[in-house]
Amino acid sequence: MRRLTTRAVTPARRLTRTPRSLSRALSSQIETQAKDPSELDQVTELSNGLRVATESLPGPFAGVGVYVDAGSRYENESLRGVSHIIDRLAFKSTSQRTADQMVEALERLGGNIQCASARESLMYQSASFNSAVPTTLALLAETIRDP
Template sequence: MRRLVTRAATPARYLKRAPHSLSRTFSSHIETQAKDPAELDQVTELSNGLRVATESLPGPFAGVGVYLDAGSRYENDSLRGVSHIIDRLAFKSTSKRTGDQMVESLERLGGNIQCASARECIMYQSTSFNSAVPTTLALLAETIRDPLITDEEVQQQLEVADLRSSCRSW
């Protein structure tokens, strides 16, 4: 009996016998390659300099993304962290809607909408039904161009950040 317990407690013995690698050889991940802009259906430059790349895909969903050259790389000492707080305040109050109204509008889309900041850019991205693309674009434009940024919303995000940093120290 003692010998059986010893064998069961030493998994290395069984690993030596494994006839195949224990790495994920049958992973479902498929490597995708970035498309050259020439392969997209259309790249249009608007009169204001904005470039719009479009690609037609079959199916009921559409993806929309807006990428701004506004990440932490562009911050100086007095602006350090501003791109992060902007991404946290995305889809909150605007000059046209309260935060609650924005949430209601987003929920009606039936898709996904998000904002993230990185070193090189701030990214606003959405996936929604094809029929909701005009509304999605309007909400993206509104949150990018007309944010209200209330003291209450800023304070709420600072409290969340403070809470997260205190949780990490546990």
């Protein structure tokens, strides 16, 4: 077998070494044990009858979802398509904010927010930083209650 040699080439740096700052960061992390998914989920009913589902997630992000029993199943002849119109107009403006103000508020969240309609429900959903959850909930509530 022929041996291949290279000349005038400096040896490549070893890539398997962990950078010092990363190894320090990893050494300070607390190891967590995997939990059964049923231990992380919780459904709570508030005094007004509203059901809230929560799930503990690792990391700096939070997901918030509101499901309203208002899909096409609940529409009569005079209201056909209204669920779809509501989901298309969600987060455009409210009685308290103009469309521009709503866009600014949504952009400050640093995440995403959406609405979708289905046969059984309207779904309002968002993902944002943990610190932005109160603002996210306020925007969701405003959009749902005061379109």
